[in-house]
Amino acid sequence: MTPFLAQAQEPLTRAQLLADDPLWLILLKAVVLMLVGPLVTVVMIVAERKIVGRMQNRPGPNRVGPFGMLQSVADAIKLPFKEQVIPETADRKVYFLAPVIAVVPALIGFAAIPFGPEVSIFGERTVLQLIELPVSVLLILAGASVGVYGIVLAGWASGSPYPLLGGMRSAAQVISYEIAMGLAILGVVLYAQSMATSGIVAAQENGWYFYLLLPSFLIYLISMVGETNRAPFDLPEAESELVGGFHTEYSSMKFAMFFLAEYTNMAIVSAFATTLFLGGWMFPFVGLDSPLNQGWLPVLWFFVKMGGLLFLFVWLRGTLPRFRYDQFMKLGWKVLVPAALVWLLLIATIRAVRNEGNVSTGQILVIGGIVIVVVVLLTLLIPEKQVPQQDSAPLTGGGHPVPPLDLKVPDTTPRRKALRAKAKSEEKKPAALGSSKEGSDGDL
Numbered sequence: 001m002t003p004f005l006a007q008a009q010e011p012l013t014r015a016q017l018l019a020d021d022p023l024w025l026i027l028l029k030a031v032v033l034m035l036v037g038p039l040v041t042v043v044m045i046v047a048e049r050k051i052v053g054r055m056q057n058r059p060g061p062n063r064v065g066p067f068g069m070l071q072s073v074a075d076a077i078k079l080p081f082k083e084q085v086i087p088e089t090a091d092r093k094v095y096f097l098a099p100v101i102a103v104v105p106a107l108i109g110f111a112a113i114p115f116g117p118e119v120s121i122f123g124e125r126t127v128l129q130l131i132e133l134p135v136s137v138l139l140i141l142a143g144a145s146v147g148v149y150g151i152v153l154a155g156w157a158s159g160s161p162y163p164l165l166g167g168m169r170s171a172a173q174v175i176s177y178e179i180a181m182g183l184a185i186l187g188v189v190l191y192a193q194s195m196a197t198s199g200i201v202a203a204q205e206n207g208w209y210f211y212l213l214l215p216s217f218l219i220y221l222i223s224m225v226g227e228t229n230r231a232p233f234d235l236p237e238a239e240s241e242l243v244g245g246f247h248t249e250y251s252s253m254k255f256a257m258f259f260l261a262e263y264t265n266m267a268i269v270s271a272f273a274t275t276l277f278l279g280g281w282m283f284p285f286v287g288l289d290s291p292l293n294q295g296w297l298p299v300l301w302f303f304v305k306m307g308g309l310l311f312l313f314v315w316l317r318g319t320l321p322r323f324r325y326d327q328f329m330k331l332g333w334k335v336l337v338p339a340a341l342v343w344l345l346l347i348a349t350i351r352a353v354r355n356e357g358n359v360s361t362g363q364i365l366v367i368g369g370i371v372i373v374v375v376v377l378l379t380l381l382i383p384e385k386q387v388p389q390q391d392s393a394p395l396t397g398g399g400h401p402v403p404p405l406d407l408k409v410p411d412t413t414p415r416r417k418a419l420r421a422k423a424k425s426e427e428k429k430p431a432a433l434g435s436s437k438e439g440s441d442g443d444l
Helices: 014-019 023-055 071-081 092-112 136-157 161-192 197-203 214-227 252-277 297-319 325-356 361-381 414-443
Strands: 118-121 124-127
Touching (some): 136 214, 136 252, 161 214
16 A cells, blocks of 8 residues: 655644744744834824824825825934933933833734734744743733833933823823733633633634623723823823823933834734734634635734724724823722622633533523622612711812802901001111212212
């Protein structure tokens, strides 16, 4: 019996394919990933200005290039040649280091994102991903978190009060919304039973997590807007309160690096949301063996999903006003974190019941619906809180007391009396001096 001259290649895992990559392919992937952030920034700045202009019934950029599409290129050429002004009170080492800390961690996060399935690059079998780690989720989360410390250090190192306030707000923002984002991601990890990004994408073959884990998806969406300092959570750079926030004292290329960091962080959290909740590179409603999920075509589906989330950032900026600081902190600590904890407990309970007992998904949904209805009915039975009547002055909507209607303004005040007495005493002294001078002049 003649053996087969050609046999089909055995399927390899993503980790095995990545481990077999030659050095030139690793460098090629690294260079392409380093270009994703700047390219997304160049495209998003023009797209954001055009979209917000459309929302506000104005044209947006329309001078540089066809339809104003080269406006970002002109800005990128202009900014490095602008004058660089450094405050005398700045801590120069940290001042120079802060923009780098803001940019680099965001670029590192792209390394663990799976952009597509197995492909062939110049005859070499590989996957569209740079590294595959068992804890890839933690790598991306850490990169997005460390980048915000560049804003904190920039505000502190500028030696100015308004940037310092912006840096302090950024620190509070990191603590508040990072916890909620981590809890939302933890729900996905529990459901997929994997912390590798490729494993999470593969676990969504039979259903995407944006509807299976809808509360986690909503909490992540809100947290990612707060994490990237975008409107309505752009309190670290609130120009109406802080003149410009953490980057007030920055100019030239350092200011451009903060712009790059902001849009790169938007891209990485959008790509991460696509991986966690939107099936990654998979086309909806078809299997992995479909031609739509093979070759280079899935890269297009990934960037379409990522572009939809980036559009959400622009939509929120053109729609919602900026939060007050107390509203911002209340949403993070009193709404998102408790909701994420309760939802995480529910996910853990469901997974334990399904693993140990013969309970179907339909039975779990029926029981969960009954519990929700009971909780809603109990909340309706709680009597409304009665506000006790007080003898104090009525309050306006801002919480400030209203002056009484019979208010009588006094004719004078003690300070005004003292100022008048002082003015009279000063009027007498020059007169005495003048007379003595005249007398002395006469003697001369």
